[in-house]
Amino acid sequence: MNVLCLIFLVGVAASVHGQTLVEEVKGPKHGKKVVCYIATWAVYRPDPGRFSLEDLEPALCTHLVYSFAGLNETSNTIKSLDPWQDLETDYGKAGYKRLVAMKNKYPHLKVTLAIGGWNEGSPRYSNMASKAESRAAFIKSVLLMLNNYKFDGLDLDWEYPTKRDGKPYDRENFVLLVKELSEAFEPHGYILTAALGAGKSTMETAYDLAKLSRYLDLIHMMCYDYHGTWDGVLGANAPLKGINDNDTLSVEWTVEYLLAHGVSPYKMVLGLPMYGRTFLLTDPGSRVLEYGSTPVKATGFKGPYTGEAGFMGYNEICAETMNKSSPWVYHWHEQSATPYLRDGEKVISYDNGRSIAIKVKMAIDKGLGGLMVWSIDTDDFRGNCNETDAYIDFVERHRRMVNDPVVNKAVRNLNIPDVTLVGSKGPAYVLQDNQLHLRLPQPKYTNYALMQTINDAITLAVEEKKILDEVQRLESDNEVRSEKDKGGNGHSLRSSVIGIVLCALVALKF
Ligand SMILES: *[C@@H]1O[C@H](CO)[C@@H](O)[C@H](O)[C@H]1NC(C)=O
Ligand SMILES: *[C@@H]1O[C@H](CO)[C@@H](O)[C@H](O)[C@H]1NC(C)=O
Numbered sequence: 001m002n003v004l005c006l007i008f009l010v011g012v013a014a015s016v017h018g019q020t021l022v023e024e025v026k027g028p029k030h031g032k033k034v035v036c037y038i039a040t041w042a043v044y045r046p047d048p049g050r051f052s053l054e055d056l057e058p059a060l061c062t063h064l065v066y067s068f069a070g071l072n073e074t075s076n077t078i079k080s081l082d083p084w085q086d087l088e089t090d091y092g093k094a095g096y097k098r099l100v101a102m103k104n105k106y107p108h109l110k111v112t113l114a115i116g117g118w119n120e121g122s123p124r125y126s127n128m129a130s131k132a133e134s135r136a137a138f139i140k141s142v143l144l145m146l147n148n149y150k151f152d153g154l155d156l157d158w159e160y161p162t163k164r165d166g167k168p169y170d171r172e173n174f175v176l177l178v179k180e181l182s183e184a185f186e187p188h189g190y191i192l193t194a195a196l197g198a199g200k201s202t203m204e205t206a207y208d209l210a211k212l213s214r215y216l217d218l219i220h221m222m223c224y225d226y227h228g229t230w231d232g233v234l235g236a237n238a239p240l241k242g243i244n245d246n247d248t249l250s251v252e253w254t255v256e257y258l259l260a261h262g263v264s265p266y267k268m269v270l271g272l273p274m275y276g277r278t279f280l281l282t283d284p285g286s287r288v289l290e291y292g293s294t295p296v297k298a299t300g301f302k303g304p305y306t307g308e309a310g311f312m313g314y315n316e317i318c319a320e321t322m323n324k325s326s327p328w329v330y331h332w333h334e335q336s337a338t339p340y341l342r343d344g345e346k347v348i349s350y351d352n353g354r355s356i357a358i359k360v361k362m363a364i365d366k367g368l369g370g371l372m373v374w375s376i377d378t379d380d381f382r383g384n385c386n387e388t389d390a391y392i393d394f395v396e397r398h399r400r401m402v403n404d405p406v407v408n409k410a411v412r413n414l415n416i417p418d419v420t421l422v423g424s425k426g427p428a429y430v431l432q433d434n435q436l437h438l439r440l441p442q443p444k445y446t447n448y449a450l451m452q453t454i455n456d457a458i459t460l461a462v463e464e465k466k467i468l469d470e471v472q473r474l475e476s477d478n479e480v481r482s483e484k485d486k487g488g489n490g491h492s493l494r495s496s497v498i499g500i501v502l503c504a505l506v507a508l509k510f
């Protein structure tokens, strides 16, 4: 009994302590991870696309990831790829130190360093991971780097093991590297995460997912770049669903694959693109655009700040649409649950508040650990645009829920608070005149439309899930009851017998 009492007391103490802490948290309060990658080269973009670390709004993220560091192939050690921006030697800009220092004002933050990325390629990581000595040299250098700059951990962005001139044995060696890193990190409490590719063939060949899920703290799924000009036909950058049942190139397919291959849902962080893919139609006169079949040219067009063919930041895309004489026509593509813009031969497939809210909802419904963004520097961080309609699907579902008698029963069981009691602050789903009422979130900032949508949509989705879980419980209860009415087998009798036996055992033990 003493042990039980002790556990109880510790529990009470922890919850009291927890409450005092909650007041101080400046970050998201929904309990899910919001991982924000920063493409630190965004500081070289022309104004107003230029993004420096001071443009961050750290309250919108739980994790900040400084991207990227690289690998010195000679010594197999981690190195800065831009010493002038990253370090403070030779009057450098001290980026590492400036980002980590944000924890002083925002203690909820975890700040990690990412190594790799597309431009680093695969072979040097393949070589490093292939021998025990070179892995050891790498790990030693990482520990030094993290300790020097007081980072909270490392994010591995090897793109990708076994691919892009990697070797077949990378799959196993990647696990060894991750395992050895996690063991070396343990005494220091460092976080180890990795960004993984979301394509079917990458997931199949590059990763031993069950093992990676054991050793990694979080898995950042790069659920974007499913389609681009490389297909030769039009397609969505990050479609929720594929264009038919056999299409594996979709966010939903990726998430289902990971769950089926042993990734713990709470470790999975769903990546969202803060950018779109641009296309030039082969036939500018095409009347009907069809994803997966309308032909496009080999190269797309550029955005004014990011300057990369085939790519446009959300801030560049939304700036185009804000122009009063804008020729762009907005379309919603139902199957992929993403929008696109068209102006003659030019098409942009991208994500806006609505498509992002839909993906957030899916992530919460599947019990995932949170959301990630690539990358925060192309959100509308200056607040030049207006996001509208981000929550129209939440509104639509709410409209259908309101008059459902089972929902009403669930709402009573859950003690959803009355709006007159909680006032203007408090949850989004409230009672008003005894009816379920949805209060849409009011943006806290005039900028960062997408980041705000992610955080608000998480809160909405978590509350909606609570109601629908209760609905499901009621409905399955009903099933059991009607089964019993039909002379069912008495589940509850059996479980109460088990319960009594268990209680007796517990009583004997103490
Ligand atoms: C890479 O490591 C080698 C050996 O330690 C060293 O001589 C060289 O300066 C390093 N290169 C960079 C770019 O850090
Ligand atoms: C999907 O694949 C199956 C088997 O290969 C094929 O029979 C079917 O026609 C395909 N469906 C579509 C919509 O492509």
Ligand SMILES: *[C@@H]1O[C@H](CO)[C@@H](O)[C@H](O)[C@H]1NC(C)=O
Residues within 6 Å of the ligand: 323, 324, 325, 326, 327
């Ligand atoms: C708005 O669009 C028009 C027509 O395409 C263009 O001429 C003009 O330069 C644009 N204005 C801005 C501020 O981008």
Ligand SMILES: *[C@@H]1O[C@H](CO)[C@@H](O)[C@H](O)[C@H]1NC(C)=O
Residues within 6 Å of the ligand: 322, 384, 385, 386
């Ligand atoms: C955005 O919407 C607000 C409120 O509806 C309005 O006052 C503001 O002018 C809009 N901003 C732009 C850039 O259109």
